[in-house]
Amino acid sequence: MTQPTKQALFTLIIWGIVTAAFIPIFFSRGGPSTYVQDKPRFVFVAILFGAGYLSYFIMMFLTRARGRTDKIVRDERDEHIQGQSSGVALILVLVYVFFLCITLYEIYRESGCVPVGWMWFLGYTTVFWGYISNSALGLVLHSRMVGRGKS
Amino acid sequence: MAKAEIRNRIRKLRFENNEMTQQELADRAACTRQTIVALEQGKYLPSLALAFRIAKVFGVLLEDVFEYEE
Numbered sequence: 507m508t509q510p511t512k513q514a515l516f517t518l519i520i521w522g523i524v525t526a527a528f529i530p531i532f533f534s535r536g537g538p539s540t541y542v543q544d545k546p547r548f549v550f551v552a553i554l555f556g557a558g559y560l561s562y563f564i565m566m567f568l569t570r571a572r573g574r575t576d577k578i579v580r581d582e583r584d585e586h587i588q589g590q591s592s593g594v595a596l597i598l599v600l601v602y603v604f605f606l607c608i609t610l611y612e613i614y615r616e617s618g619c620v621p622v623g624w625m626w627f628l629g630y631t632t633v634f635w636g637y638i639s640n641s642a643l644g645l646v647l648h649s650r651m652v653g654r655g656k657s
Numbered sequence: 658m659a660k661a662e663i664r665n666r667i668r669k670l671r672f673e674n675n676e677m678t679q680q681e682l683a684d685r686a687a688c689t690r691q692t693i694v695a696l697e698q699g700k701y702l703p704s705l706a707l708a709f710r711i712a713k714v715f716g717v718l719l720e721d722v723f724e725y726e727e
Contacts, residue, residue, distance in 0.1 A: 508689050508691050511691075577684065578683065578684070578687055578688055578689055579689070580689070581687070581688040581689045581692055581707075582688065582692075582703070582704050582706075582707060583688070583689070583691070583692045583695065583701055584689065648691075650700070
């Protein structure tokens, strides 16, 4: 397993766990409408988010290139895959944000205001979805080995 | 426009060069072993620079490694 594949796999695991923990916590005890007032839940989610980033940075540090300096750990194919997965992930994130915003607009159009908790949900899940889609796409492309190097 | 395909003889050339390992070729051509695997399986088309480096490792011309077919 190459360094980029390892990093994509661990990124997927870390942010997958954080997302799996975030969703039930966020929607517990009244959900988005009481999220900001519910301090323990608000703080717990913030700690979870921080723990996710801390784990991510520790993983990136532990899987960095080291030891034999002449050994190639990342080459043009990895860069090609990373570029491709980042491009597609960006579109997926944009589509996600668009559809969530439109859905919230449709749901709350009559009342005229959206609970502020939804903005926190949008912020957190955009980050999670960005990491998850990028790493998952990277793993798929790595396993398929397809690509074309730039000359 | 006709579909073009680029084949390569990397596996054969490794065999002819004392069964050079994929890792050794990767190290000498400055790429990863996974890229050599992908190249041998015909799933990845290398950049010109990498193609030239691979040919240089085997001491042959580029067209002796890669073959263009229409």
